[in-house]
Amino acid sequence: MIEALADLESSALDSLSLIHDASALEAWRVEHLGSKGALKSVMGMMKDVPKEQKPLAGQRANEVKQRLEAAFQERKANLEQASSPAALLDPTEPGLPPARGRRHPISTTVDAILDVFGRMGFEVAHGPEVEDEWHNFNALNIPADHPARDPVDNFYMGGSQDDVTRLLRTQTSTVQIRTMEAHKPPLRIVAAGRVYRPDTHDATHYSMFHQVEGLCIDEGVSMVDLKTSLMQFARAMFGPEAEARMRPSFFPFTEPSAEVDMKITVKGKTQWMEIGGCGMVDPAVLEAVGIDPERYTGFAFGLGVERIAMRRYGIADIRWMYENDARFLDQF
Numbered sequence: 276m277i278e279a280l281a282d283l284e285s286s287a288l289d290s291l292s293l294i295h296d297a298s299a300l301e302a303w304r305v306e307h308l309g310s311k312g313a314l315k316s317v318m319g320m321m322k323d324v325p326k327e328q329k330p331l332a333g334q335r336a337n338e339v340k341q342r343l344e345a346a347f348q349e350r351k352a353n354l355e356q357a358s359s360p361a362a363l364l365d366p367t368e369p370g371l372p373p374a375r376g377r378r379h380p381i382s383t384t385v386d387a388i389l390d391v392f393g394r395m396g397f398e399v400a401h402g403p404e405v406e407d408e409w410h411n412f413n414a415l416n417i418p419a420d421h422p423a424r425d426p427v428d429n430f431y432m433g434g435s436q437d438d439v440t441r442l443l444r445t446q447t448s449t450v451q452i453r454t455m456e457a458h459k460p461p462l463r464i465v466a467a468g469r470v471y472r473p474d475t476h477d478a479t480h481y482s483m484f485h486q487v488e489g490l491c492i493d494e495g496v497s498m499v500d501l502k503t504s505l506m507q508f509a510r511a512m513f514g515p516e517a518e519a520r521m522r523p524s525f526f527p528f529t530e531p532s533a534e535v536d537m538k539i540t541v542k543g544k545t546q547w548m549e550i551g552g553c554g555m556v557d558p559a560v561l562e563a564v565g566i567d568p569e570r571y572t573g574f575a576f577g578l579g580v581e582r583i584a585m586r587r588y589g590i591a592d593i594r595w596m597y598e599n600d601a602r603f604l605d606q607f
């Protein structure tokens with residue numbers, strides 16, 4: 276029996292050392308210490324042990340029982356500790372790099388445009404996105420019966436408390452008016468921001484997009500200054516090979532008016548791209564804001580930011596810029 280106890284003790288401790296989960300540990304306890312377990316069956320040999328050896332056999336059996344119980348408790352404690360959150364943390368493991376935000380291609384494009392005009396002496400001006408009809412239309416020589424004011428082409432706002440009809444601005448030209456109302460010439464400003472039109476969304480149209488507006492008012496400002504400014508902008512923004520050209524057009528707030536195209540090279544491909552409108556500020560606009568059109572002249576332009584950004588980064592669909600899909604945004 277003494278031998279059997281010694282065998283049991285060493286085989287039980289060996290198998291215990293291989294156990295790494297709670298259910299195997301419980302199975303081990305049942306197998307060795309349970310009421311029908313190995314220790315119990317070795318104890319069954321007691322009846323065959325000669326009388327004078329019984330005390331020694333009994334003492335050994337007790338020792339083995341205590342050793343195995345203690346070993347079981349110790350293993351149990353170790354396993355519990357190993358699965359605790361603190362034990363799972365390895366402070367020497369390299370950390371995960373924090374997810375870093377990126378600037379949106381519209382933001383970087385707006386900044387690049389404003390930076391170029393900033394170097395040409397244009398200050399940055401701002402205006403609200405919710406505008407009244409005076410700044411979005413009337414002062415810009417767009418009278419009440421003008422088709423551009425049709426409710427289907429504008430996001431008019433309800434719930435006015437002061438009898439003023441408001442809308443989400445359809446153009447940043449509103450900032451021209453606000454600037455001229457607040458400051459006396461000479462003026463040279465650029466204003467960037469969102470504009471809104473109820474267009475059906477497709478690859479090149481969205482109901483919200485961005486424009487950069489420019490305005491220069493002084494004595495003796497001519498069309499040459501306008502063309503030179505656009506040419507300089509084209510080169511600074513798109514490289515020394517870039518060019519700007521103007522095609523006759525019509526806007527109510529400029530006379531004469533033109534569309535602006537720029538010849539730019541992206542990834543080895545040279546193309547003319549229409550980027551906005553421009554012209555000499557209409558005398559009626561100067562009069563509306565109290566500037567003497569006999570003394571002052573000026574030019575204005577409005578550029579589409581999305582077109583420039585899409586060209587610059589090779590973005591094929593305007594909608595991608597507003598879906599906030601991380602797979603798209605991560606590329607910039």
Ligand code: DAH
Nearest residue numbers: 446448552553554575576577
């Ligand atoms: N506001 C015009 C538009 O949204 C763009 C524009 C054209 C702005 C001519 C100007 C300008 O300042 O002179 O279509």
